């Protein structure tokens with residue numbers, strides 16, 4: 001089915017509008033798996049998720065010998081050393097780059113595994129996301145054997161109507177099958193990209209002024225407001241991987257370094273969290289992956 005959504009040049013324009021181009025801006029924990037079945041490989045899958053796509057993919061790539069670990073929880077627990085036969089990572093691309101928490105995690109972490117794979121989810125335009133992850137992970141001394149992308153619902157509210165996104169066939173089962181087969185064969189492969197895709201990413205960086213060494217890193221007090229429709233349910237406080245929301249006697253406040261992941265705005269049941277400076281295509285439409293519960297997002301992200 002042909003995708004009908006707008007071109008990502010508009011994503012860049014939204015960021016420009018927001019003035020993003022102004023922005024320039026332990027203790028070791030050891031995890032190793034108890035062997036469930038002697039002959040099967042032990043696999044760890046790390047994930048970062050705001051609206052459930054990456055958690056869904058991580059679950060689908062897991063078998064009975066797999067341990068799923070949320071990166072925000074690992075950071076909270078100060079766990080920076082992991083060991084298994086295979087270690088994978090699933091994250092959403094933000095401006096074709098990894099979320100800041102994911103980048104920081106890989107830079108601090110020792111991953112010991114014979115085979116490392118990465119699956120990068122996106123919604124509309126991946127550019128050279130594979131190369132970006134290859135560079136970051138290599139520089140961190142942790143190169144990945146297999147890197148691929150997977151298209152899913154695009155949760156970027158400024159350009160996409162979530163209700164429309166959910167109607168588009170993104171060929172998810174076919175892609176999961178492809179990746180599952182590659183992982184079973186321990187395929188060593190990086191999904192190719194074109195020079196044009198690399199140029200598009202460079203253009204994106206130029207237009208937005210985003211620092212490629214940091215990626216998206218906002219301040220949530222500058223990015224979001226909470227309107228009077230808030231019912232004080234506390235969901236925002238639990239789904240934020242940075243722990244930025246607080247329930248106070250004055251109402252709900254938000255402050256701190258922000259991934260711009262949209263877990264808060266997408267999961268607020270009252271739709272009372274709004275962008276301060278960006279417009280939305282459909283402020284009445286919100287998204288969470290149909291296979292992932294709100295509880296799972298809370299478990300993944302709560303600080």
Ligand SMILES: Cc1cc2nc3c(=O)[nH]c(=O)nc-3n(C[C@H](O)[C@H](O)[C@H](O)COP(=O)(O)O)c2cc1C
Nearest residue numbers: 050051052053054092094095096122123124125155
């Ligand atoms: C801040 C931000 C930036 C994004 N940038 C891109 C992008 O450059 N290209 C793209 O195709 N999708 C982009 N997306 C969409 C997400 O990568 C995609 O919806 C992802 O599957 C969400 O995963 P999750 O549900 O696990 O959070 C962006 C989303 C956000 C919130």
Ligand code: SF4
Nearest residue numbers: 230231233234236268
């Ligand atoms: S999730 Fe929405 S309604 Fe619930 S406390 Fe947060 S802002 Fe208020």
Ligand code: SF4
Nearest residue numbers: 240258259261262264
């Ligand atoms: S404030 Fe919202 S967008 Fe920022 S990190 Fe928290 S949940 Fe994500």
